[in-house]
Amino acid sequence: MAETQGILMPLIQSECQILKNYRDRGGYEAAKKALSMTPDEVIQEVQASNLRGLGGAGFPTGRKWAFVPKNSPKPVYLVVNCDESEPGTFKDKYIITKATHALIEGIIIASYAIGAHTAYIYIRGEYVRQAEVLEQAIQEAYDNGILGKKVLGKDYALDVYVHRGAGAYICGEETALLESLEGKKGWPRMKPPFPAIEGLFRCPTIVNNVETLSYVPFIIKNGARWFAEMGTERSGGMRLYCVSGHVNKPGVYELPVTTTLREIIYEHAGGVPGNKKIKAVVPGGSSSPPLRPEELDVPAEFDALMKLGTMAGSGGIIVMDEDTCLLEILTVTTHFYHHESCGQCTPCREGTGWMDKILHRMLHGEGRIEDVDHLEEIANGIMGNTICPLGDAAAMPVLGYLKRFREEFESHALYKKCFDGEFAELKAAS
């Protein structure tokens, strides 16, 4: 955490899990303002800010809120996704432990906007200490009239509950999360209906990521325009980038979404140790296809990265230097998705395990050249054919690494070693 600039970072650095610290920085003024607006005005403001879902999918937040049926006879719920499990992603935990009250304020505003009086925070099971901090902050908010029957003294009631998960990555997928919250096995649901129409307990529900909600108070406080202007035409603001791998200063950086990957890696994260060259960069969590070093001048933003066939996802940037074995990387990545597949639908259940076995075999020096094509075929059989996007998340890295770094895998299949540049001759000679 090197930066003091930004929106959430200054809060994270000043212990805003404590109410007084947050209040000293103008905390809960935005919620008061929102409660004096109509819910529709709040939604419009968020829509105009171009805030997009920072859990990974990048769906425009205001637009999602607007899907909730007006005057629903059923209760409406807000569910906060704090399952944070995508490898390479570790931002939400800072918000939960250090900017806790910003999240709570965001929850109040979002709940008010969608007409919810109950919000659940679903936090991954491994976040034990983080859940405790969160509970304490929520208690403090209740004790100070910020939550409960009369939120901030206004005629609006809101209860917030923390629910700890049991450690399944799939429970970060919003419909699996809802199943889990209902006490069932975390199996994603078929869509439609979407959660905004039929979510938790079959009632209208909005699921948002921790970080997404934590920006909401500042959009209300400073105006949609202020937030939108920091970003591009279709994505507003800043976001928290999690930089890991071969960089000198790994950590969380809050930067405008217009910042390029190269800037993030070299200007903020201190470049690559030993001045080594970069071999590959994963831009948005382990499921996003990697980029080659010559492609890094792209803004780390949803639409720009999508054009390159990859994703901004959860903001998890993983840097790999020239000595990295990409077969090893793809094997651990695939192993993760294999391990985490819920097993509900056939292509993901069987395909992830099959790819994992092939990759492990290759890693143990028993690869065959036909394995490379075959991996691609399996991944194509999963891609787009499953119930939830975990199947895609497992297929995309395989397709992505093979598309941009095929020689690495062919080299392992043919010569049982990483590609070292001499490949072309060897292959020609073989």
Place this chain on the structure above:
Amino acid sequence: MPTITIDGKELTVDEGKTVIQAAEEAGIYIPRYCYHPGLRIVGQCRICLVEIEKMPKLQVACYTRVQDGMVVHVNSEKAKRARQQVLEFLLVNHPIDCPVCDQAGECYLQEYYMQFGLYDPKMIEDKNKKHKAVPVGPHVMLDSERCILCTRCVRFCDEISKTSELGVFNRGDRSELLPYPGKTLDNPYSANVVDICPVGALTERDFRFKVRVWYLDETKSVCPGCATGCNIEIHTSKARPYKNEGRRIARLKPRYNPEVNDYWICDYGRYGFLFVDDDSRIQQPLVQKDGQFNEVEWDNALYMIHGVLNQALENGKSVRILGSPQMSNEDLYALKRFGNEVLEIHDIPVTVKPLEKPYSDDFLIREDKNPNTRGAALLGFDTDHAATEKLLADCRNGGVHSLIIFHHDLFKGFAAEDVRSALDKVETVIFVGSNMQPTAELATYILPACTWAEKDGTFTNHAGRVQKFDAAVDPLENSLPEWKILRRLAKQFGHAFAYFEAEDVFRDMAKKVPAFAGMSYRALGDRGMVINENGRPSQQAEVKEELTVVSK
């Protein structure tokens, strides 16, 4: 109503239908594993992926609802390839142990593989190991390596039997179908999971390893186990009964009837056929002499019985009959005629209420364990237990010279000394039935009736639905349907019942009994018909209500 195009065929279908249903109506079968029309739709197996124009991804036909103007390609290259790959995925960890699998021949992995499999296996890795040959309940065996995790069985136990014994445990390709800890698959409907399991993961413990399914013949029938009259198929192994412990009937399977039992039957009904090939079957007419039963020819037996009855009548002695709601409408109609026209008996009781109240529920299983009580009532038999009680009292008072008992074991409905004291006073007891039992042993004459599986006929279920069943196997040895026995006995008395087939009896009955007016074997079809309004109009309303409950 939306108009859609499926593989070039344009059709108009009902709003709310799914693509798989619409295609089926158009005669296009889309493969399915998890989809079952009787269960909640979950879209898990992905074998029904189809291409729909203007949609970027392939869609599962089971879950996608039709929309006006939708253009569906079931057999585009993309859709075909995706389904082929799903099948390939399903076989990745499958043990492919077809040679020792009971499901072979009716397995949908085999079926689809023959249709569109890869025929070029690429899988060379080690397969995952799971539990094999686990008895999960009294009737069902699980091989979880063969399970394709379609969750049909899980949903059956959640939604239909509402007993929730099964679940999918663990994650990913380690997922395994198992009973919940401490639970066994023991509910009155448990074996239905075997029928709906598309593969060899769940097999019947009774049927396992007895006979290969391609040796089986199938006959449409109706379960005789209770007044619901669930529609069934009788699967017989006629050529190789020795493979099946001498049994000609290998198994019963439910047959779809939305008006009665949907896709299901209960376990009591399913395993209630064992009496058909049981050692206790009566195979020849028997005459008791000094405590010994001796076999006689039919003609001799009927001649002797005629002699006894005729003499009794001539001497002004009382001859009485106890019919049975186990008998078909045809049998009962012949009995009614025999009673009325030959013996001039008009009050014939049929019901013996069991001493112990039988199990029943609010789904399929009814307390009345007879398939045709309603039919008996419509034909004018007395279905009140009290009538049978009175008949026994008359016997006890010495007022009955001869008594013809059909099927009943009176000891099941009356105290032993009450039965003995009554039958002791009867000069001649004639028993007509299929299996030897304590009441039969008290008879002087025993006539072998065949079972429902061995004859054509109809039952009228509790709701007044008249349903046809066909003979699946020949009558055992010299047994005969009751209507034939009665025809031959009537002939002894000089009465000609001009019936050659069960259908002849039915035709006559439909002509004479208003409740059955307009019915014929052909008209009954596979789903039966509800009795005519002028039969018992007051019960008609109740009938309809009950039907909707059953078909839910």
